[in-house]
Amino acid sequence: MPAKKILIAWTTVGSAARANQLAAALVAARLAGCVAVDGPVTSHFVWKGKQESAQEWRLTVKFPADRAKEILAWLKANHPYENPQWVAVEAASVAAPFRHWMVENTRFPHKK
Numbered sequence: 001m002p003a004k005k006i007l008i009a010w011t012t013v014g015s016a017a018r019a020n021q022l023a024a025a026l027v028a029a030r031l032a033g034c035v036a037v038d039g040p041v042t043s044h045f046v047w048k049g050k051q052e053s054a055q056e057w058r059l060t061v062k063f064p065a066d067r068a069k070e071i072l073a074w075l076k077a078n079h080p081y082e083n084p085q086w087v088a089v090e091a092a093s094v095a096a097p098f099r100h101w102m103v104e105n106t107r108f109p110h111k112k
Contacts (some may be wrong), residue, residue, distance in 0.1 A: 001078040004064045004065065004066065004099065004102075004103050005064070005065035005090055005091075006062060006063070006064060006065065006090070006091045006094045006099060006102055007062070007063055007064070007065050007068060007088045007089065007090055007091065008060065008062050008088065008089055008091055009060075009061045009063070009071070009086060009087060009088035009089070010059065010060055010061070010085065010086075010087050011037075011059050011061070011075065011079065011084050011085050011086050012041070012043060012052065012056075012057060012058050012059070012062055012084075012085055013056060013059070013079070013081070013084075014055070014056055014057075014080070015057065016040075016057050017041065017070070018039070018057075018080060019037045019039065019057035019058075019059055020037055022035075022079070023035035023036075023037050023059055024057060025078065026061060029074065030105065030106045030107065030108060031061040031063060031067050031070055031071045031074055031106065032061045032067070032106065033062055033063055033064075033072065033101065033102035033103075033105045033106050034062045034063060034102070035059055035060065035061050035062070036059070036060040037057055037058070037059055037060075038057070038058050038060070039055075039056060039057030039058055040053055040055045040056065040057060041048070041055070041057070041058055042054070042056075043055075043056050047050055054095065062091075062102065063102070063106060064065065064102060064103055064106055067106055070090060072086060073099065075107060084093075085089070
């Protein structure tokens with residue numbers, strides 16, 4: 001079996017509680033192998049023609065590339081923002097044991 005590509009993606013939400021809720025749900029649904037939450041961070045952006053800033057919590061989502069479309073669809077249905085940030089990049093180097101763990105923990109049905 002060829003090695004699966006691993007992606008790392010980011011999104012933000014307006015509270016620690018919501019960030020942790022989304023993180024836990026992504027892992028429980030086996031869409032992501034790991035989601036780290038950090039914050040608060042301050043974001044500066046233009047929204048509907050007005051410059052804004054907001055305190056947010058960042059989710060760093062790690063997952064096999066073949067789950068990308070499912071995660072994006074899930075986020076559209078579950079993210080509280082009208083237009084959530086979703087930026088994903090391919091990990092240039094992934095340790096083989098971590099890659100194996102990631103793939104195993106995002107399978108259906110889960111295999112021990």
